[in-house]
Amino acid sequence: MDAKMTLQEMMEFLQEVFPQVKDDFVLEQMDGETVTMRLMTAERHLRPGGTVSGPSMFALADVTAYVATMAPIGREALAVTTNCAMDFMRKPAAGVDLIAKGRLLKLGRALTVTEVLIFSEGSDKPVARAGLTYSIPPRRTEDTVT
Numbered sequence: 001m002d003a004k005m006t007l008q009e010m011m012e013f014l015q016e017v018f019p020q021v022k023d024d025f026v027l028e029q030m031d032g033e034t035v036t037m038r039l040m041t042a043e044r045h046l047r048p049g050g051t052v053s054g055p056s057m058f059a060l061a062d063v064t065a066y067v068a069t070m071a072p073i074g075r076e077a078l079a080v081t082t083n084c085a086m087d088f089m090r091k092p093a094a095g096v097d098l099i100a101k102g103r104l105l106k107l108g109r110a111l112t113v114t115e116v117l118i119f120s121e122g123s124d125k126p127v128a129r130a131g132l133t134y135s136i137p138p139r140r141t142e143d144t145v146t
Helices: 007-017 054-073
Strands: 025-030 034-039 080-088 098-107 111-120 126-135
Touching: 007 025, 007 054, 025 054, 034 054, 054 080, 054 098, 054 111, 054 126
Parallel strands: none
Antiparallel strands: 025 034, 034 098, 080 126, 098 111, 111 126
16 A cells, blocks of 8 residues: 655644644654654653653554554544554663554554554564554545535
8 A cells, every 4th residue: 555645744744633742753654554653752751760651652552553544545634543452561761762663454444453563762672562443434525415
């Protein structure tokens, strides 16, 4: 599958529809089937003990799955997460960004399924794994009869 948007167009789209996360994530790679996203870890992402919080890792997985869904279908701001199962496997390394590698497993008319692995930058052992399902709203037709 080819991506319907360039990397730059996708980042602009994310900043437009989700301005609250614009300073947190950088899209590094997207090809219509796989996505690499970076969480630029900052103090606000840490929990006591200095590790990246679960909600921050969930946000990274969710944004990665959203981009994996948007890449082959194009701009659809109203696609929503309908399910997420997440395993936290090891403590992220301190002081480094987190890197998510997402892969679109299924693209249907109404649903997508994505798997996301999250790594501490520089490590090949995942700190978390998530499986996410997104619901795609039905396309509106302009040919409605009045």
